[in-house]
Amino acid sequence: MTDPNVNEQGYIYGKFQTGPRTWSIMSKSAPQFVYLLIGDEKAALIDTLYGYGDLRKIVESITDKPVMVFNTHGHFDHTGGNSFWPEAYMSEYAAKEAKRAFSEELQKIAESHAYPDYEIHTVNDGDIIELGGHTLEIIKIGAHSPGSIAILDKTERILYAGDELEAGQVLLGRTSVPEHLESMEKLKSREAEFDFINSAHNGTHLTKDYIDDFIELDRQYIAGTAKKLDSAAGFGWADSAEGFGGGGERYNYNRAYFVIIR
Numbered sequence: 001m002t003d004p005n006v007n008e009q010g011y012i013y014g015k016f017q018t019g020p021r022t023w024s025i026m027s028k029s030a031p032q033f034v035y036l037l038i039g040d041e042k043a044a045l046i047d048t049l050y051g052y053g054d055l056r057k058i059v060e061s062i063t064d065k066p067v068m069v070f071n072t073h074g075h076f077d078h079t080g081g082n083s084f085w086p087e088a089y090m091s092e093y094a095a096k097e098a099k100r101a102f103s104e105e106l107q108k109i110a111e112s113h114a115y116p117d118y119e120i121h122t123v124n125d126g127d128i129i130e131l132g133g134h135t136l137e138i139i140k141i142g143a144h145s146p147g148s149i150a151i152l153d154k155t156e157r158i159l160y161a162g163d164e165l166e167a168g169q170v171l172l173g174r175t176s177v178p179e180h181l182e183s184m185e186k187l188k189s190r191e192a193e194f195d196f197i198n199s200a201h202n203g204t205h206l207t208k209d210y211i212d213d214f215i216e217l218d219r220q221y222i223a224g225t226a227k228k229l230d231s232a233a234g235f236g237w238a239d240s241a242e243g244f245g246g247g248g249e250r251y252n253y254n255r256a257y258f259v260i261i262r
């Protein structure tokens with residue numbers, strides 16, 4: 001029988017363990033990561049990639065615990081694989097866009113999974129999720145998408161920031177920088193509770209002082225003094241990238257980059 005997780009380029013997903021009860025699953029098609037947190041009774045999967053192959057199969061190669069699926073926000077590169085499971089947890093805003101595929105091809109792939117009409121449960125700021133000896137908290141943030149949440153793993157002291165903080169670039173609308181600043185300040189106020197940050201794209205395990213660089217970059221942009229780079233291209237983002245209107249303007253402070261895309 002052919003393995004659904006192998007295509008003409010080889011394996012679609014890789015996996016590696018990053019904590020006593022934490023695994024990263026990496027997608028080969030783009031430098032993108034989802035995370036599997038394992039409690040005594042349940043596991044939590046944070047984001048589900050585009051829906052290629054059989055994500056559920058690779059998750060079940062790691063744990064036989066029942067899996068709660070969470071989405072950091074509703075963009076389809078984070079929700080496309082939700083339909084391998086009967087239900088998913090996300091913000092109210094994310095629920096409005098989570099089933100909207102980026103293309104017809106991706107829509108068809110999602111509809112071919114076991115649960116194309118999976119049920120959505122909404123989560124709110126401050127919600128606590130118990131996996132059994134492993135506790136998570138939902139922290140509402142939002143700027144890249146107004147529906148973003150961060151997930152704080154209080155047991156393993158890791159913050160999952162989705163697309164709101166990452167090493168390549170955060171994609172932002174021109175008017176959403178003040179919300180990004182507010183989100184970063186909110187995460188900063190919680191920094192005693194985690195040791196590092198896991199992002200969805202372009203590298204994983206970032207030191208938590210990346211938050212300081214983003215706060216400074218956001219402040220400089222709002223003040224009109226941020227350093228604009230000659231090209232919007234960067235790691236994981238082409239100057240002429242399709243989607244989000246393409247192109248954009250890249251700004252930088254120290255290790256923080258964002259690209260203004262609309």
Ligand SMILES: [Zn+2]
Binds near residue numbers: 075144145
């Ligand atoms: Zn996104």
